[in-house]
Amino acid sequence: MAPAWWKHIFHWRRNKGYGVHSPFAFNFITGVVRNTACHYYAYAPLDAVSGNKYRKRARLLFRVACRFNPREVLETGGDRDCGEWVKAAMLLHDSRTRIVTTTDAGKIKNDRVTRLPSLREAVSLYASRIETGHLDPFVVINSLPCGDDASPLLSLLSGHMPGGAVVIVRNRRDNESILQEIFGMVSHGMMFADRDSAVIVARHDLPKQIFKVDL
Numbered sequence: 001m002a003p004a005w006w007k008h009i010f011h012w013r014r015n016k017g018y019g020v021h022s023p024f025a026f027n028f029i030t031g032v033v034r035n036t037a038c039h040y041y042a043y044a045p046l047d048a049v050s051g052n053k054y055r056k057r058a059r060l061l062f063r064v065a066c067r068f069n070p071r072e073v074l075e076t077g078g079d080r081d082c083g084e085w086v087k088a089a090m091l092l093h094d095s096r097t098r099i100v101t102t103t104d105a106g107k108i109k110n111d112r113v114t115r116l117p118s119l120r121e122a123v124s125l126y127a128s129r130i131e132t133g134h135l136d137p138f139v140v141i142n143s144l145p146c147g148d149d150a151s152p153l154l155s156l157l158s159g160h161m162p163g164g165a166v167v168i169v170r171n172r173r174d175n176e177s178i179l180q181e182i183f184g185m186v187s188h189g190m191m192f193a194d195r196d197s198a199v200i201v202a203r204h205d206l207p208k209q210i211f212k213v214d215l
Contacts, residue, residue, distance in 0.1 A: 025190055025211055028201070032063045033192060033213055040066070042092035049108075050085035057197070058085040060215055061140070061168065064199060065093035068166050070138030074126040075101040076119060076153065077143030084108055086140055100126040103142065119144065123152040136164035143174055150178055160202070161185035167200040183210075 042062060050058035065073075073090045075083070083103035090097050091110060098112045102122050116122040130137055137160050144150050157165060161182065169179045172195060179198055183191055189202035194215045 022190070022207070022209065024201075024203075024206060025192075025209065028067070028190075028192065029211065029213055032067050033060065033215060035063060046085070046088055046092055049088040054085050057170075057215075058089050061086060062089040062093055064166070064168065065090055065097075065138075068138060068201075069094060070135075070166070071097055071133060072126065072129045072135055073097060073099045073138050073140065074122065074153075075099055075103060075140045075142065076122070077102060077141065083142070086142065087113060090140075098129070100129070119150070120152045123156050127156050136160060136166070139165070139167045141167065141169045141175060141178065143171060144178070154178075154181060157182055158185050161189070162187050162202070163204055165200075165202045167202075169198045169200070170196065172196055172198065 040059070040062065043059060046058050046062055047055055070090070071094075075086055075090075083101070086103075087099055087101070087108050087110075090099055091108070091112060098114070100114050100116065100122050102116060102119055104115070114125065116125060126137075129135075137157065139153070139157070141153075144153075157167065161167075162185070167182055169175050169182070172179060172193075179200075183198075183200055186200065186202050186208055188204050188206050189200060189208060190206055191210045192199045192201075192213055192215065193210065194213065197215050199215070
């Protein structure tokens, strides 16, 4: 059994990309997760929305959006503050991105954001959009709406996880079961995770691996 100090060193090295043999995982860890030195063009307006409490997470979500460039985003659950900075990160990354959400938009007023009261309705609209555009899903799960059944979301993802999708699961303490169910659908893909959040990238050319990094 490795001593505690060695685990800390291994974790530090993994956060820097050392020992990561997959080119995709190395580039994602060093170029997206750990790319904190580069000051992106949208950080200032994003920081104004997220505040100090969520700044780190909002910036990471923005960088993930820049990496995968989603045209259609599905967002589920979360409080008003969370809903604002998640949407801001998605909208600021590209002026063409549209969001289907079950959360309150708060102060964000944008005709590219469509709010629907139930998860089933949101998933139905989102599925039609990505099918029309022949797009892979990009989903941000803050939480599941109170009283809503997760089966429509899981059904949508089950058809896409083998080939291509990006799913971000926040608040792992509350969402661990759905995180594990979604990653269980993945035959080829990677999960980058810490205690709070996880980013799942399903892609047919990737081996199935988990990387524990500080997001």
